[in-house]
Amino acid sequence: MHNILRFLGIVIISAVILFSIGSFYDLSLMKNILLICWSFLFDLLVFVFKQRQTTEVLTWYQVVKQFWLFIKCTILIPILVAFIIMKGCLTSISDILIYFYLHLVVVYYTIGMILSLGRIISPEHSMFNKLRK
Structure with missing residues (x-):
């Protein structure tokens, strides 16, 4: 039950962030809600598969520790997206593309959470662990 409540909290925070980014870029309400619904379905699919693998309920400290490990393992993804957005701002790409890239980052880290x-998420697959060897 705790994992379901945590999942709902994560999805609500993600939806609020996505809605505020969409409102900032003047995306129409229907497009914004449609993209949020699609990301919710994807999040739900990941949650169901995660629940099949492990039904263990972690403490909040352990969840944050696991999320920090996820961030350490995947630190290059937001850096790459930031470079794409900066290049796009210099070459004046459309606002919808910038919104799409930011949407991908938010959904990516929602999946990570x-x-x-x-x-x-295991420490053996961390990029920093591979660099130490």
């Missing part, structure tokens, strides 16, 4: 609800 959902995966952090269980012990799915």
